[in-house]
Amino acid sequence: MFAVYANEANYDNPLDALVVGERPEPEVPEGWVRVAVRAASLNMHDIWTLRGVGIKAEQFPMIVGCDGAGVLDDGTEVVLHSVVNAPGWQGDDTLDPKRTLLTEKYQGTFADYVVVPARNAVPKPKNMSFSEAAIMGTAWLTAYRMLFVKSGLRPGQTMLVQGASGGVSTALVQLGRAAGMRVWVTGRTEEKRALAERLGAHATFESGARLPERVDAVFETVGKATWGHSLKSLKPGGVVVVSGSTSGPDPSADLQRVFFLQLRVVGSTMGTRDELQNLLEYVDLAGIKPQIGTELPLTDAEQGFRAMLEGDTAGKIVFTR
Known part of the structure; x- marks a missing residue:
């Protein structure tokens, strides 16, 4: 499948670690779901992944992207919650000492498909576009x-x-x-x-x-x-x-x-799945149109990464499929 990934870490020149190409389609473990990605947004966390911060060397190659929105195999439109908790964790998602984010341990969203725990796929409001939904999770x-x-x-x-x-x-x-x-x-x-x-x-x-x-x-x-x-x-x-x-x-x-x-x-760090659900409902009820600074096809991902590195942003940078 098509993907944007880091082949290795490069702290000083992170864009040199970025690869636009092909990766194997993901397997779907029990209790997880496959999401066909329609849009994904860029975060500073993705720059840090290219630099090798917060990720072990043996985790490469790693598909980048911790935010996204897409469609389950049954047609349900979803927004991704990128905080992945340890099995059996109870309580605030962000306080789990063994929590991780997509791209720290699990492959990310800048690809045709991503797999996440079933609870991390949150229903998308009908009135929200995939691009708008893709900026919600982080x-x-x-x-x-x-x-x-x-x-x-x-x-x-x-x-x-x-x-x-x-x-x-x-x-x-x-x-x-x-x-x-x-x-x-x-x-x-x-x-x-x-x-x-x-x-x-x-x-x-x-x-x-x-x-x-x-x-x-x-x-x-x-x-x-x-x-x-x-x-x-x-x-x-x-x-x-x-x-x-x-x-x-x-x-x-x-x-x-x-x-x-x-x-x-x-x-304050990220948020919980319930808070993401509340956020989606609030944005929908209040009629807020989230600010998207730049929207690019995923094939032009390097352009978006470069803009973020240079501080040339006016809201979120979104990649679409």
Whole structure:
């Protein structure tokens, strides 16, 4: 079958590890299902796979892609939940110490077919396209958990999203606006800030700019480059919800500010199958049209990977079959 895969790890030049070609069709273990992939979206996790981070050397060659949507053998249209739990695990999917993601242990979605545990195939809303559905499982699920499970925000409160154009950031803007939050966003360029405003941000600011007032919550995926600004932007008792650190993971803790103003720092990783189901229903009920920055045929996958590496994004990058 056609597939986009990493033949080996290459930390310094990840695109050199990318192969567009043929791989054997997957076998379907008992309790798993085969999904004919119709669309799949690109995540930074896929770049890390090419670099060999989070994957053992013996796992290569590995088909990349941890998000997708497609059709089961019986015709059911589904969205994929990419967190694969250990057999028998009970509780929050993301707290399973033996959990894994597609492409860390199991072959990914950038192919004609992918196999997943039956519970990881979630029914797709009829009104949602395959391309829209394909961006739900990682970026949008991460944003949903950050906002509705971890932050404690209520409608009418003010949220700041650090970074205007990434997949999680654009999802936070759209979800926050639909939920009745006042949404502020920072962005490095006028173009990225304009995108956030089109998606519903009430105000946008240059990265690091002094805000008109402090906010109730900051949503942080950037890390070192924005961490100091995030803490300074919070009201006393406010919360910063962290799900990534694309600019580096070593921010100054600024513990004096944290304890004196009683700030909360909350980590958030992906989400559960139930939260994905809730997200799909919410997006459908609210009539949200998820932002897709670029849509490409899977045969042009390298172009999408290159755009992500260069930071040339305006929402999610989606590959279609």
